[in-house]
Amino acid sequence: MIEAIIQRVALTIIAEAEQLTALDQAIGDGDHGLNMKRGMEAVLAELPKLAGKPPGEVLKAVGMQLVMKVGGASGPLFGTFAMELGKTLPAEPTRADLAAAFAAAVAAVAARGKSAAGQKTMLDVLFPVAAALSAGASAPDIKAKAHAAADGTIPMKAIRGRASFLGDRSIGHMDPGARSSALMIAVVCDACGV
Numbered sequence: 020m021i022e023a024i025i026q027r028v029a030l031t032i033i034a035e036a037e038q039l040t041a042l043d044q045a046i047g048d049g050d051h052g053l054n055m056k057r058g059m060e061a062v063l064a065e066l067p068k069l070a071g072k073p074p075g076e077v078l079k080a081v082g083m084q085l086v087m088k089v090g091g092a093s094g095p096l097f098g099t100f101a102m103e104l105g106k107t108l109p110a111e112p113t114r115a116d117l118a119a120a121f122a123a124a125v126a127a128v129a130a131r132g133k134s135a136a137g138q139k140t141m142l143d144v145l146f147p148v149a150a151a152l153s154a155g156a157s158a159p160d161i162k163a164k165a166h167a168a169a170d171g172t173i174p175m176k177a178i179r180g181r182a183s184f185l186g187d188r189s190i191g192h193m194d195p196g197a198r199s200s201a202l203m204i205a206v207v208c209d210a211c212g213v
Contacts, residue, residue: 029059042195046182051195058089078105103127138178141196158208169201
C-alpha cells in the first residue's frame with residue numbers, strides 16, 4: 020500500500036508542477052515545481068525496486084531520492100521529512116504511531132531548515148497537520164486543515180527561505196513549499212482515510 024500512496028503523491032506533484040513553479044516565480048527563484056517534478060520522477064523510477072519492502076525502508080529510500088534529485092532547499096527538507104518518517108514509523112503502524120512519526124518528521128524539518136511556524140514555509144502546513152493528526156482528526160478534516168494552512172501563508176511576510184529577501188513584497192503570495200505539502204497530505208488522506 021505504501022508504494023501505491025507514494026506513486027499517487029508523485030503523480031500529483033508532477034501534475035501540479037506548473038502551478039508550483041508559478042507560485043515560486045512570484046516569491047522565489049521560480050524552480051520549485053520543476054525541481055519537485057524531477058525529484059518525483061526519480062521516486063517513481065525507484066519504486067519498482069522497493070516493492071514488498073517495509074514502509075520505513077521505502078520512505079527512507081524515497082527521502083534519499085528527494086535529497087539527491089530535488090534542487091534548492093526543497094530537496095533536503097522534503098527528503099528529511101520522508102527519511103525521518105521512515106526511521107520512526109514501525110512496520111505495522113497504529114494511528115498513534117503515525118501521529119508520533121509525523122510529529123518527529125516535522126521536528127526534523129524544522130531543525131534542518133532552522134525555522135518555525137509563522138515564517139511562511141512548508142512548516143506552516145506541517146505543524147497544524149501534526150496537531151490535527153495527534154488530536155485524532157478525521158482524514159477529510161486533516162485534508163481541509165492542510166489546504167487552509169497553505170492558504171494561510173498568503174497574507175504572511177516571509178521570514179525564512181528565498182522569499183524572505185523580498186520582505187513585504189512576499190505578502191499576498193502562497194508559499195510554494197506549503198502548497199506542495201498540502202497537495203501531498205491531501206493525497207495521503209484520500210488514499211488511507213487516516
